[in-house]
Amino acid sequence: MTVAVLKLGNTKRKNVFLDKVKELLPDGGNLNACLTCGACASGCPATGLENMDPRKFLRMAALGMDEEIAKSDWPWMCTMCQRCIYVCPMQIDIPQLIFNARTLRPREERPSGILGSCDMAMRNESNSAMGASPEDFEFVVEDVLEEYQEAQPEFADMQAPIDKEGAQFFLNQNSREPVTEPDEMVPLWKILHLAGVDWTYGSRGWGGENYCMFLADDESWKKTTGITVDQANKLGCKTYLNTE
Amino acid sequence: MYEYYAKWIREGKLKVNSDWNKDLKIKFTVQDPCQIVRKSYGDPIAEDLRFVVKSVVGEENFVDMQPNKSNNYCCGGGGGFLQSGFKDQRLAYGKIKDEQIKATGADYCIAGCHNCHAQIHELSEHYGGNYPVVHLWTLICLSLGILGPNEREYLGDDLKEVNVFHPETAM
Incomplete structure (x- = not known):
């Protein structure tokens, strides 16, 4: 079975969404500091919904997969409860990333x-x-x-x-x-x-x-x-x- | 609000006691609302919440969830999830909470947050635990002996008739 090659980032407009959120947050929300340890994902009740979890979401943003992020319903299934940032060794503000991902759709297309x-x-x-x-x-x-x-x-x-x-x-x-x-x-x-x-x-x-x-x-x-x-x-x- | 409940009890303004539950021995657990505990005031307010709960139901009748306080799991009622239209996903999200509650063996779950209350109430029915979910104000008034018959919407049958204030006003 072959798997489609994952296209990483658009080289012309790289990490637009992630960069925009970093500008909004103190210390850029530490969004570049992920060690990929998975503590966030392992303790998140939304892990697995829509084949997504907090670590994956952050990695997708870091890889510039803005279109996929905008298409995902997962930001509406994350309650922004902040357990991920609470257990994160690098205090990465994933909930703020989620909140801002909600703005990627026009208002009338939100739930x-x-x-x-x-x-x-x-x-x-x-x-x-x-x-x-x-x-x-x-x-x-x-x-x-x-x-x-x-x-x-x-x-x-x-x-x-x-x-x-x-x-x-x-x-x-x-x-x-x-x-x-x-x-x-x-x-x-x-x-x-x-x-x-x-x-x-x-x-x-x-x-x-x-x-x-x-x-x-x-x-x-x-x-x-x-x-x-x-x-x-x-x-x-x-x-x-x-x-x- | 929990810190004020605790303050008023400590100051003797709310003369609560847990005598009503001495023989009944009904067990309670409590949901730490993410917004108030982890996201705002941290463990000190979770301690106040426990002080209030233990004062009204009896220390021996309180069972904590694991994990708890700032490390507690979200129930899935927050962030707009209740109104987002993704019901199946919301119930799947809440499974971990339902199992956490069942593991305590408690008869009741106390939820001071409206979103938690609505979500956990639904989890209780959906996953068949059928534990009642109550507001904290209900239990404070029950323990003060001032909870009327029409203020018991969320109490289970075991508490509908306990310590009723002005029972003649039942509707």
């Missing part, structure tokens, strides 16, 4: 689910990947809060403030709870109430998801995150608090 979630977040100022508006969010929060204040009198004084000025914590909220299972918001409210925490949601930028980042759409990512930061600053909150 439709991620694209749709980013577009939803851009629809209004909630930043919700499920498209919930600030008004919807306020309605659900107030409705659920009232219900629990009545049903559980020990929590009659519990609050779930939106846009409370000067609160210490600006808390985000994954859309899943207000949109599909609102009762699941309550345990956290109770904890914050008992601990005497001064917190608030923001009517703008409350959504905790960030699918524009996953889409590698820097401009939209900057816009959505900017709304959250702006709202937290306007309210004078000191700490941005994620529910995780």
